[in-house]
Amino acid sequence: MVCTDIHSALAPVLARYDQDQVVFVVDENLRSSSVLSRYFIGISSVLLPVHESQKSLETVQRIWDFFFESNLTRRGLVVAVGGGVLTDLAGFAAATYKRGVDCLNIPTTLLAMTDASTGGKTGFNYRGLKNSIGLFAPPVETLIWPGWLETLPPQQFLSGYAEMLKTGLVDVRRDDVRCTKGDGLWEALLRYDLDTTPLDALAPLIEACVAAKERVVAADPHEDGLRKVLNFGHTFGHALEEIQMVNGKSSNGKWLHGYAVLYGMIAELYLSVVKLGCPKEPLQQLTRLMTDYYGRPQCKCSDRAALIALMQQDKKNERAAQINCTLIRSVGDPVINQVITPAEAGEALDYLFSL
Ligand SMILES: NC(=O)c1ccc[n+]([C@@H]2O[C@H](COP(=O)([O-])OP(=O)(O)OC[C@H]3O[C@@H](n4cnc5c(N)ncnc54)[C@H](O)[C@@H]3O)[C@@H](O)[C@H]2O)c1
DSSP: OBBHHHHHHHHHTTSSGGGGGGGEEEEEGGTHHHHHHHHHSSSEEEEEEEEGGOOSSSHHHHHHHHHHOOOOTOEEEEEESSSHHHHHHHHHHHGGGGGOOEEEEESHOOOOHIOOOISSSEEETTEEEEEEEEEEEEOSSEEEEEEGGGGHHHHHHHHHHHHHHHHHHHHSOTTTOOOOOOOOOOHHHHOTTTTTSSSSGGHHHHHHHHHHHHHHHHTTTTTGGGGGGTTTTTTHHHOOOOOOOOHHHOGGGGSHHHHHHHHHHHHHHHHHHHHOOOSSHHHHHHHHHHIIIIIOOOTTTTTHHHHHHHHHTTTOOOOOTTTEEEEEEEEEEEEEEEEOOOOOOOOOOOHHOOO
16 A cells, blocks of 8 residues: 555554564664664564565575564564565565464555565575575565655666566556546656656656556466566576576666666567567657666676576576567457577567667
8 A cells, every 4th residue: 555654654554563573674774764663662573674685585585584583473474664675585584483463564665565465475596596595475565665765776767667667568557647637657667757757746646656567466466467567678687687597696786676667678578579569659658768768788798698597497488498488469458378499589679688
């Protein structure tokens, strides 16, 4: 739920639990947040450094240790406050601790608000593969307060915006966007001017993205079919993210999750045009956003074969070594389970790197 006051939204949830059975797992970058400071007095809290490289078993163990040291029982509540890395980790730790305790998500990045904290996917990276260990464990609730975005660095904002654009491209209910009339989420997102439109105007778009994801997740909670539409851009996107882990590069700057997904969407829109006859307009619109705001992907030609190999190992594949993608026939008309040959994947990468 999107709220205008985080404290009044949080109070009734906390009231359902014994005070000594509530623990906070908080992104260390929010340490000085005046919004949170009141909860650091009297409630058990752990502050964690958050970075994709810390999305690991070691960090999960640290959270489990904190739960044990706080004498958390199965009747307790874990409040996860942070970006997608933190909510994925805390959600996994909560779901596996003593066979599961409740977890409340308070996402503080745009990406976590619109994507990571809804839908119940939790987990961590293992053996250089993104989110390769994890489980579905929906939070008891997700409280979205757009006020957190005031302090979010611009690149993090853009990273989240890329996932919103993805939702706009695959959203099948084009008549259900409260912020606009007559057209869909994609058009509303294109109209949002990233340079000048105030943050307040984003709240209805955040709500629309969350509602779109919730509809899909409700119809297919365990990704047996329909939910795969949300993976649009992620077959290429995850491989682009993983190549950094393999190459030992940091995920600062242009290599944030949403940036990788945006580049992945361009590759997958290219395949959508070539294989499914999708109109070129969304590809052109997204490419324009890339050049205006995100910059081109910095990849070496030598990464091409490694990227294809990574896509062949993707956990989303139905069969070993077969590349599986969601493509779109047009905006709002996604098609899941599209098998891509290594040659087609290479062609899409060549297109992306030629831009
Ligand atoms: N579970 C899912 O369904 C799902 C969906 C999409 C992405 N994800 C995961 O989400 C992760 C990416 O999440 P993210 O983009 O939020 O990154 P993140 O969690 O790394 O947060 C980005 C940075 O912003 C900082 N930060 C957080 N809130 C802030 C605020 N309000 N002000 C200033 N700084 C703040 C963090 O400390 C961090 O340095 C990836 O690991 C991805 O796999 C999960």
